[in-house]
Amino acid sequence: MIKKRIIPVVLLKNGQIVQSRLFKRHQVIGSPTAVVERLSNWSSDELIYIDISQHQLYDLSRDDLNQQSFSSIQEIIQQVAFKCHMPLSFGGGIRKIEDIDMRISSGADKVTINSLLYDKPNVVKEGVRKYGSQAIVASIDVKRDESGNFIVFKGGKHPLSVQLQDFVTQIVDLGVGEILLNAIHKDGTASGFDIELINIVVDLVSIPVIALGGAGNWEHFSEVLEKSNASAVAAANIFQHSENSYYKCKEYLAQQSLPVRFSSKLSNQSKNL
Numbered sequence: 001m002i003k004k005r006i007i008p009v010v011l012l013k014n015g016q017i018v019q020s021r022l023f024k025r026h027q028v029i030g031s032p033t034a035v036v037e038r039l040s041n042w043s044s045d046e047l048i049y050i051d052i053s054q055h056q057l058y059d060l061s062r063d064d065l066n067q068q069s070f071s072s073i074q075e076i077i078q079q080v081a082f083k084c085h086m087p088l089s090f091g092g093g094i095r096k097i098e099d100i101d102m103r104i105s106s107g108a109d110k111v112t113i114n115s116l117l118y119d120k121p122n123v124v125k126e127g128v129r130k131y132g133s134q135a136i137v138a139s140i141d142v143k144r145d146e147s148g149n150f151i152v153f154k155g156g157k158h159p160l161s162v163q164l165q166d167f168v169t170q171i172v173d174l175g176v177g178e179i180l181l182n183a184i185h186k187d188g189t190a191s192g193f194d195i196e197l198i199n200i201v202v203d204l205v206s207i208p209v210i211a212l213g214g215a216g217n218w219e220h221f222s223e224v225l226e227k228s229n230a231s232a233v234a235a236a237n238i239f240q241h242s243e244n245s246y247y248k249c250k251e252y253l254a255q256q257s258l259p260v261r262f263s264s265k266l267s268n269q270s271k272n273l
Helices: 034-041 073-083 097-105 115-119 121-131 164-173 195-204 218-227 245-255 264-271
Strands: 005-013 016-021 025-030 047-051 088-091 110-113 136-144 150-154 178-183 209-212 232-235
Touching (some): 005 034, 005 209, 005 245, 047 073, 073 088, 073 097, 097 121, 110 115, 136 164, 195 209, 195 218, 218 232
Parallel strands (some): 005 047, 110 136, 136 178, 178 209, 209 232
Antiparallel strands (some): 005 016, 016 025, 136 150
């Protein structure tokens, strides 16, 4: 049976890791390099970093904590990639092919693209041509309105006048390798994933779909795996709650006999905490 991936998502804002709620409130929780070693130790299936900064400021210097100061997103990617022992995807701030080039050459295995899907689809095609479809992830932000309709957003903030089904089809035609489906009405709510939305998109495509938005407990992960054909389940805030939260998630899903990678080595490691 094909194993399903469980993927931590790390949000960066002005060089710091933040927790997010409804794409509006962001609480700083640490340095961008602190989390990668912990998740590598827990043998995470993959890791996604998304830079949501509105300007290019990456000063992380903290004299009291003796933290390293980074001057650019490139430096952050290089340091994260150096410590990362799992597939690594970086998104955010990608506006031209040179931005893709820099992230790949700095150590990212994949890039996660959002605004380019709408603004410059030809650049997306060029990225696919240069690096292969497996290296290009389409990030699609969707919000359910009060009437229950699904609205596609650009950058999580700007609604677009396009039908979800039509847009997904257009994105697949660009040659991307997978879709990161972000339910922004679920962001930071811990209320569970939007299973209906996931199934709509999964049924439209033949490429992998990563479900993101709404995780509040381990049962929410199992619900996605049991009620949809999503290839992976991703979450941000919940994996920042404790040192071994990723292990706890995998342990729970394995106990439910769900198709995830879980090693007894991780169990022994957890006993030493």
